[in-house]
Amino acid sequence: MNTTLVRALYRNTEEHIEKSVKISGWIRTLRASNAFGFIEVNDGSFFKNVQVVFDNKITNFKDVSKLPISSSISVVGKLVPTPDAKQPFEIQAEEITIEGMSSSDYPLQKKRHTFEYLRTIAHLRPRSNAFSAVFRVRSVAAYAIHKFFQDQSFVYVHTPIITGSDCEGAGEMFKLTTMDLNNIPKTEEGSIDFSEDFFGKEANLTVSGQLNGESYALAFRNIYTFGPTFRAENSNTARHAAEFWMIEPEMAFANLEDDMELAEQMLKYVIKYVMDECPEEIDFFNQFIDKGLKERLDHILNSDFGKVTYTEAVELLKNSGKVFDYPVEWGIDLQTEHERYLTEEIFKKPVFVTNYPKEIKAFYMRLNEDGKTVAAMDCLVPGIGEIIGGSQREERLSMLEARLEELGLNKEDYWWYLELRKYGETVHSGFGLGFERLIMYITGMSNIRDVIPFPRTTGQADF
Amino acid sequence: MNTTLVRALYRNTEEHIEKSVKISGWIRTLRASNAFGFIEVNDGSFFKNVQVVFDNKITNFKDVSKLPISSSISVVGKLVPTPDAKQPFEIQAEEITIEGMSSSDYPLQKKRHTFEYLRTIAHLRPRSNAFSAVFRVRSVAAYAIHKFFQDQSFVYVHTPIITGSDCEGAGEMFKLTTMDLNNIPKTEEGSIDFSEDFFGKEANLTVSGQLNGESYALAFRNIYTFGPTFRAENSNTARHAAEFWMIEPEMAFANLEDDMELAEQMLKYVIKYVMDECPEEIDFFNQFIDKGLKERLDHILNSDFGKVTYTEAVELLKNSGKVFDYPVEWGIDLQTEHERYLTEEIFKKPVFVTNYPKEIKAFYMRLNEDGKTVAAMDCLVPGIGEIIGGSQREERLSMLEARLEELGLNKEDYWWYLELRKYGETVHSGFGLGFERLIMYITGMSNIRDVIPFPRTTGQADF
Numbered sequence: 001m002n003t004t005l006v007r008a009l010y011r012n013t014e015e016h017i018e019k020s021v022k023i024s025g026w027i028r029t030l031r032a033s034n035a036f037g038f039i040e041v042n043d044g045s046f047f048k049n050v051q052v053v054f055d056n057k058i059t060n061f062k063d064v065s066k067l068p069i070s071s072s073i074s075v076v077g078k079l080v081p082t083p084d085a086k087q088p089f090e091i092q093a094e095e096i097t098i099e100g101m102s103s104s105d106y107p108l109q110k111k112r113h114t115f116e117y118l119r120t121i122a123h124l125r126p127r128s129n130a131f132s133a134v135f136r137v138r139s140v141a142a143y144a145i146h147k148f149f150q151d152q153s154f155v156y157v158h159t160p161i162i163t164g165s166d167c168e169g170a171g172e173m174f175k176l177t178t179m180d181l182n183n184i185p186k187t188e189e190g191s192i193d194f195s196e197d198f199f200g201k202e203a204n205l206t207v208s209g210q211l212n213g214e215s216y217a218l219a220f221r222n223i224y225t226f227g228p229t230f231r232a233e234n235s236n237t238a239r240h241a242a243e244f245w246m247i248e249p250e251m252a253f254a255n256l257e258d259d260m261e262l263a264e265q266m267l268k269y270v271i272k273y274v275m276d277e278c279p280e281e282i283d284f285f286n287q288f289i290d291k292g293l294k295e296r297l298d299h300i301l302n303s304d305f306g307k308v309t310y311t312e313a314v315e316l317l318k319n320s321g322k323v324f325d326y327p328v329e330w331g332i333d334l335q336t337e338h339e340r341y342l343t344e345e346i347f348k349k350p351v352f353v354t355n356y357p358k359e360i361k362a363f364y365m366r367l368n369e370d371g372k373t374v375a376a377m378d379c380l381v382p383g384i385g386e387i388i389g390g391s392q393r394e395e396r397l398s399m400l401e402a403r404l405e406e407l408g409l410n411k412e413d414y415w416w417y418l419e420l421r422k423y424g425e426t427v428h429s430g431f432g433l434g435f436e437r438l439i440m441y442i443t444g445m446s447n448i449r450d451v452i453p454f455p456r457t458t459g460q461a462d463f
Numbered sequence: 464m465n466t467t468l469v470r471a472l473y474r475n476t477e478e479h480i481e482k483s484v485k486i487s488g489w490i491r492t493l494r495a496s497n498a499f500g501f502i503e504v505n506d507g508s509f510f511k512n513v514q515v516v517f518d519n520k521i522t523n524f525k526d527v528s529k530l531p532i533s534s535s536i537s538v539v540g541k542l543v544p545t546p547d548a549k550q551p552f553e554i555q556a557e558e559i560t561i562e563g564m565s566s567s568d569y570p571l572q573k574k575r576h577t578f579e580y581l582r583t584i585a586h587l588r589p590r591s592n593a594f595s596a597v598f599r600v601r602s603v604a605a606y607a608i609h610k611f612f613q614d615q616s617f618v619y620v621h622t623p624i625i626t627g628s629d630c631e632g633a634g635e636m637f638k639l640t641t642m643d644l645n646n647i648p649k650t651e652e653g654s655i656d657f658s659e660d661f662f663g664k665e666a667n668l669t670v671s672g673q674l675n676g677e678s679y680a681l682a683f684r685n686i687y688t689f690g691p692t693f694r695a696e697n698s699n700t701a702r703h704a705a706e707f708w709m710i711e712p713e714m715a716f717a718n719l720e721d722d723m724e725l726a727e728q729m730l731k732y733v734i735k736y737v738m739d740e741c742p743e744e745i746d747f748f749n750q751f752i753d754k755g756l757k758e759r760l761d762h763i764l765n766s767d768f769g770k771v772t773y774t775e776a777v778e779l780l781k782n783s784g785k786v787f788d789y790p791v792e793w794g795i796d797l798q799t800e801h802e803r804y805l806t807e808e809i810f811k812k813p814v815f816v817t818n819y820p821k822e823i824k825a826f827y828m829r830l831n832e833d834g835k836t837v838a839a840m841d842c843l844v845p846g847i848g849e850i851i852g853g854s855q856r857e858e859r860l861s862m863l864e865a866r867l868e869e870l871g872l873n874k875e876d877y878w879w880y881l882e883l884r885k886y887g888e889t890v891h892s893g894f895g896l897g898f899e900r901l902i903m904y905i906t907g908m909s910n911i912r913d914v915i916p917f918p919r920t921t922g923q924a925d926f
Contacts, residue, residue: 005684007616024889025684027887044682044683044684044715045684045685070887072888074716099889099890100858102887106887123678123879123880124678124882126678126683127681132682135620135679138621140613142609142619143613143619146606153468156601156602156606158601158708158916159916160919160926161624162924164926172641174639174640174641175639175640176638177637177638178638178695179644181647182647182654184645191645192645198695199705199919199924200922212926216598218507219507220508220598221488221506227690230624232641242625242661243623243625252507252535253535253562416586419587420586423533423566424489424534424563424565425535426562453622453623453675454675456662459663461623461666463627463675
């Protein structure tokens with residue numbers, strides 16, 4: 001007899017009710033009296049358990065009634081409705097097979113554990129309610145992103161993880177080598193002889209796929225990346241990880257307005273998709289992790305995002321009467337406190353801040369007519385602050401070259417990036433979304449370590 | 464006026480025909496006489512160009528008629544059917560706007576270039592027909608893989624790229640560090656002081672997500688990974704890259720038979736999806752890259768994959784009368800020549816070879832009753848040999864521990880992997896598919912460097 005997924009029992013109950021079914025899964029709870037027993041079985045396919053009822057007519061009643069939590073079993077029995085109970089149905093067991101007996105020291109007993117403790121058992125924590133919910137949502141959200149872009153014929157590009165350049169300029173990088181660290185090869189002059197290394201030169205882990213992505217946007221028009229990126233920054237916070245996933249769409253023939261429209265549509269699409277596909281998980285988060293979650297997500301779906309220039313935003317903050325830890329002046333990089341005040345108190349909805357001073361933004365952003373600001377946009381959302389950063393790219397070769405020079409950057413390092421401006425340049429724009437930030441936002445989880453299966457942070461690369 | 468994608472003109476012609484449309488794109492070819500001109504415009508959204516006809520009623524006729532290849536333009540005009548021409552329709556231009564003038568030294572002129580040369584301009588090669596086709600197929604195939612698994616509620620898991628262990632045992636690894644290579648910190652005993660490194664210990668780039676994937680399969684039942692993996696192997700061949708993407712599904716409550724069924728269904732699904740979604744690209748490959756491609760792909764779709772044990776396969780090869788470069792004896796690892804002979808000459812279709820000698824397979828594969836072979840499977844396909852490798856995993860704690868000991872591996876390094884066998888173990892199975900191999904198979908491209916946007920191989924990490 002084929003096993004049925006518990007997901008199918010819940011989602012297509014009609015098909016299975018009053019029929020014999022077989023399920024396999026792990027015991028979440030078990031209570032047994034002398035005559036009867038109740039097992040909550042979770043098979044991983046669905047957030048909720050299915051209840052199995054067994055009695056002493058079962059030949060192996062004695063064995064089963066003593067099984068430790070997390071033992072794996074297969075059950076054959078009839079699925080019957082339970083109109084008076086909390087759960088909609090239960091399985092009246094006819095046969096229970098023990099697949100794998102768990103040890104009685106299984107760490108995830110019924111009592112609540114702290115998230116800190118659960119990080120030390122990252123190989124087992126997806127079996128808990130909270131992490132089962134987090135990592136299913138992570139999977140469904142990842143798919144929603146692919147679906148959103150593919151339905152509009154965006155081309156998914158795998159930009160390189162290993163990079164021979166450090167000119168992405170977005171943060172500190174991990175070095176990569178196959179050289180013997182006990183015996184680094186040296187040139188005659190005494191410097192490191194990278195010609196002996198695997199790639200024949202210095203190599204690092206990427207901090208962004210954007211520059212490579214641009215070259216593909218100028219071939220395919222609309223592209224997106226979705227892959228891991230890295231920061232070797234020693235910041236031990238709840239929002240920073242050394243390894244995280246990024247989504248970076250890039251569109252040719254698209255300006256900053258188009259960019260903001262895409263960002264707004266994408267966020268709404270992914271949130272709606274997850275709410276539709278994972279209602280049990282979202283209910284759980286709303287009840288146990290973040291009481292205002294559903295309201296906040298609904299509010300995003302039903303808001304037209306606001307728009308404000310950086311210069312206007314600075315005025316609004318200065319005139320707000322609010323005293324910030326970090327005083328607001330034109331020219332500063334907005335801090336999380338400022339961002340959250342803008343989106344939570346002033347706009348009371350997501351808001352795009354545009355046209356930042358060029359000094360606080362990256363070299364590749366398009367210089368505005370005023371000569372002082374660039375066509376950048378940050379998307380701020382209530383409860384979190386910045387979730388997306390993007391820009392219209394500087395497509396004018398001479399302007400881009402001037403900007404590189406101004407910043408003391410070496411033109412030769414950017415030869416191919418500059419050539420994109422030489423051979424049929426177009427207005428083009430894109431943005432970056434940190435996937436973990438999005439998952440934190442959708443789930444209400446407050447530590448990035450709890451939305452990455454096996455997180456890598458300063459001093460931490462276990463499992 | 465909003466621009467329309469060329470893809471929409473081809474796929475939904477009815478909607479646009481005889482109407483005014485606006486397109487933006489790059490000039491692929493341009494011919495102009497004194498009175499008329501023809502431009503083939505490609506906007507990246509579709510493999511084929513759209514033909515634009517313009518005449519000297521166009522105000523900027525003179526500018527346009529001299530535009531170099533790859534200049535970007537926007538065109539407003541009427542889409543009219545051309546029943547007597549090669550192309551189904553053309554745009555009669557009313558207005559042409561020059562977006563970005565290309566330089567006349569644009570390297571992708573009409574003449575054919577070698578793939579070797581095109582690798583040196585990896586930032587421009589997706590604008591050529593062949594690479595436009597390859598990288599759209601790569602994108603669509605990636606999506607097909609996600610869709611295949613998500614439609615069956617498999618959970619997508621981002622297993623870590625950075626690993627603190629080197630116990631995956633699948634190949635040579637890249638070391639990762641933030642230490643100053645000119646001044647490696649040393650302990651008092653003179654060995655490298657990894658406590659000074661970012662993670663406080665040695666760190667490498669992953670060669671496989673499987674062990675981590677197993678821990679999630681034992682929570683979610685059915686999971687898959689799809690991410691980059693790395694090999695620091697000095698093999699300068701057409702089939703090896705230092706950085707490539709892998710798909711690794713893992714199923715709890717599933718044996719080797721289930722594993723093979725999933726592999727066969729997945730391959731067929733992805734091939735069919737790409738053939739349905741990218742008919743223009745597949746036609747191109749079939750005509751210019753690999754004449755037998757479509758026939759071979761159709762044949763796979765219509766075959767039930769064969770099954771043969773390793774022991775039987777060795778007998779078949781020995782009795783075939785064929786002389787191999789590498790002689791066949793029970794116990795050898797099958798070489799590509801053997802694999803291809805099996806699938807191409809003996810079975811004439813894809814075939815699974817099962818139950819390999821334990822000596823040539825990984826420690827985590829389940830030992831068969833004979834004590835000599837393990838429950839492994841390799842999927843061999845005509846034209847390429849092995850495309851998938853998988854196994855039923857050793858779920859019995861004592862057997863797994865014995866195997867680690869036999870191989871001189873340190874049990875402590877595998878503490879959490881062993882714990883998966885302690886807390887509710889189940890029969891479980893999975894496999895790995897190298898994504899680039901699959902793309903080579905679907906496109907007929909023969910060098911892995913030509914199916915990766917920016918390939919990383921020995922001595923090569925440009926762009």
